Amino acid sequence: MRRALSFAIVAAIGNFLQGWDQATLSGSLTYIRQEFRLEDEPIIDSLINTIPLIGAAIITVFSGALSDRFGRRPMLIISSVFYIAGGVLTIWCPDVYILLLARLVFGFGIGLAVAFVPAYITEVSPSEMRGLLSTLPQLTGTTGTTVAYDVDFGMSLQSQPSWRLLFGGILFLSIVYFVFTVFFLPEAPTWLVSKGRMEEAKHALQRLRGREDVSGEMALLAEGVGVTATELPVEQESTGVKDMNMPYRPKRRIAWVRRPATERSLLGSVLDPVRIRWKRRASNEQADVEKNPPREGESYASDDMYTPLLSDHGTNGGGDPKRVILCMEAVSGSQKHCVLVIPEGDASETDQCVEAKASVKQNETHNQFSGINGVLYYTPQILEQAGVGIILSKLGLSSVSASLLISSVIFTLQLPCILVAMRLMDVSGRRSLLLGTIPLLIASLLLLVLVNMVDLGAIAHAALSTVSVVVYMCCFVMGFGPIPSIICSEIFPTRVRGKCIAACSVTAWLCSIVVAFTLPLMQRAVGLSGVCGAYAFDCLVSLGFIFFLVPETKGAVMPP
Numbered sequence: 001m002r003r004a005l006s007f008a009i010v011a012a013i014g015n016f017l018q019g020w021d022q023a024t025l026s027g028s029l030t031y032i033r034q035e036f037r038l039e040d041e042p043i044i045d046s047l048i049n050t051i052p053l054i055g056a057a058i059i060t061v062f063s064g065a066l067s068d069r070f071g072r073r074p075m076l077i078i079s080s081v082f083y084i085a086g087g088v089l090t091i092w093c094p095d096v097y098i099l100l101l102a103r104l105v106f107g108f109g110i111g112l113a114v115a116f117v118p119a120y121i122t123e124v125s126p127s128e129m130r131g132l133l134s135t136l137p138q139l140t141g142t143t144g145t146t147v148a149y150d151v152d153f154g155m156s157l158q159s160q161p162s163w164r165l166l167f168g169g170i171l172f173l174s175i176v177y178f179v180f181t182v183f184f185l186p187e188a189p190t191w192l193v194s195k196g197r198m199e200e201a202k203h204a205l206q207r208l209r210g211r212e213d214v215s216g217e218m219a220l221l222a223e224g225v226g227v228t229a230t231e232l233p234v235e236q237e238s239t240g241v242k243d244m245n246m247p248y249r250p251k252r253r254i255a256w257v258r259r260p261a262t263e264r265s266l267l268g269s270v271l272d273p274v275r276i277r278w279k280r281r282a283s284n285e286q287a288d289v290e291k292n293p294p295r296e297g298e299s300y301a302s303d304d305m306y307t308p309l310l311s312d313h314g315t316n317g318g319g320d321p322k323r324v325i326l327c328m329e330a331v332s333g334s335q336k337h338c339v340l341v342i343p344e345g346d347a348s349e350t351d352q353c354v355e356a357k358a359s360v361k362q363n364e365t366h367n368q369f370s371g372i373n374g375v376l377y378y379t380p381q382i383l384e385q386a387g388v389g390i391i392l393s394k395l396g397l398s399s400v401s402a403s404l405l406i407s408s409v410i411f412t413l414q415l416p417c418i419l420v421a422m423r424l425m426d427v428s429g430r431r432s433l434l435l436g437t438i439p440l441l442i443a444s445l446l447l448l449v450l451v452n453m454v455d456l457g458a459i460a461h462a463a464l465s466t467v468s469v470v471v472y473m474c475c476f477v478m479g480f481g482p483i484p485s486i487i488c489s490e491i492f493p494t495r496v497r498g499k500c501i502a503a504c505s506v507t508a509w510l511c512s513i514v515v516a517f518t519l520p521l522m523q524r525a526v527g528l529s530g531v532c533g534a535y536a537f538d539c540l541v542s543l544g545f546i547f548f549l550v551p552e553t554k555g556a557v558m559p560p
Contacts, residue, residue, distance in 0.1 A: 014113030015137040019144030027152025028163035055107020057509035064502025080178035082109030087171030122489035123188035131425030138482035149408035366542035368511035371535030421478040429554035437479030444472040445536035
């Protein structure tokens with residue numbers, strides 16, 4: 001859907017700004033040190049790098065409850081305001097302390113963008129393309145980093161480079177981001193329904209889907225949060241519960257969503273399960289019903305086989321459906337339906353919500369300790385040892401220019417890999433991509449250990465080091481880069497999703513701070529081989545954790 005894609009792209013500008021800021025700071029540090037004479041101030045020099053992480057962690061702590069109360073869109077607007085303020089302070093800064101304040105403000109904007117851009121995109125996306133659109137933050141963030149490194153490289157070739165001009169680009173894009181979030185983006189309909197604002201949710205869905213008839217999705221959202229008939233728009237109150245195939249159990253809230261395995265059919269991947277009408281196919285569906293008769297306390301309503309599956313909700317006010325089975329005709333006879341069970345949350349955290357939060361926190365922890373920051377830190381050193389720096393120096397490039405060019409090339413190579421991941425996210429699934437890419441992360445890290453412990457010759461060392469770095473970076477952005485945030489945005493109930501996402505994001509930022517401070521210590525203590533070996537071990541642990549504990553969320557209807 002073009003409309004859904006356009007809204008997702010606008011929201012993901014926040015991640016583009018994050019990537020731009022990261023690369024701009026990296027390319028400007030040399031000139032900042034010279035202007036503010038920081039060569040003998042290692043603490044301040046370190047704070048310039050780490051204070052945005054601290055700011056991101058601080059703002060995320062308070063943003064979760066605010067997001068659940070005021071919505072996702074206001075968080076994106078506030079993020080753009082922080083970006084603007086940070087850009088203004090950076091361009092103006094007369095001394096290093098104002099620069100530190102600017103970095104802190106940038107951290108506030110980054111924290112909100114990283115936490116709530118994926119959440120917003122997840123909530124506004126159709127389920128059949130939610131994985132694709134939710135990978136956009138990774139794509140835009142990497143694109144922003146690549147473009148900024150290209151600009152940094154061009155600036156380094158000048159006789160008198162102006163690092164403030166680079167941050168001026170962030171200021172301009174931040175203003176554009178603010179305008180779009182205020183005047184273009186609608187609020188997430190899932191959040192609006194959770195607040196009982198049904199008319200606003202309907203209008204938001206109509207904008208997102210580009211059509212007037214959104215009764216199917218509205219009924220699905222309404223059923224999920226237990227909306228009564230009086231809260232639904234008038235045009236949805238027509239036929240009542242009898243037209244829905246809706247077994248329910250009064251004492252436990254569980255949403256059972258039956259969906260087809262569409263990965264073997266291109267047509268199946270574009271069908272909207274909410275809009276499909278009920279049709280029993282051959283004898284398999286009947287056999288399923290016969291093998292699984294209603295349990296005590298459950299009843300099955302009639303189905304006229306022509307009414308849209310979710311076009312209506314109960315109008316008598318007395319029904320309180322707690323479970324809904326969504327069925328649709330398979331695209332081909334060989335396709336098998338599968339069932340996904342999602343526990344629904346109330347306003348307070350349920351046991352399932354606590355378990356989900358623990359699972360995502362561990363996933364975010366493994367993400368940070370899998371070695372991405374270490375590989376980024378060591379990439380110039382690794383490639384210089386491989387002889388790349390010598391080749392570039394023969395072209396007349398300074399060491400700074402050569403480093404920026406190398407970084408630009410590496411991030412450029414990641415872009416096609418992210419596009420492949422976007423295509424596979426709703427086909428292979430999130431869990432499958434993680435299980436497929438983590439072994440390659442382990443192999444590339446172990447290869448780096450090998451080439452730094454064994455004398456393989458100059459040519460072999462150069463080739464294997466370069467291949468290891470490129471493979472690691474490309475596999476990371478296909479799996480561990482985007483997927484933890486996607487899963488985090490999908491598995492929590494709407495009423496507490498902001499708080500849960502904030503808690504998981506704080507975990508990620510704290511782990512990132514730990515890695516940033518411990519990496520130089522590990523480098524001095526155990527060297528490059530020891531660091532890569534430790535990261536490989538963590539990847540191995542995360543592989544087992546994901547295999548046994550992380551669920552697949554591809555195509556799942558999000559718990560309202």
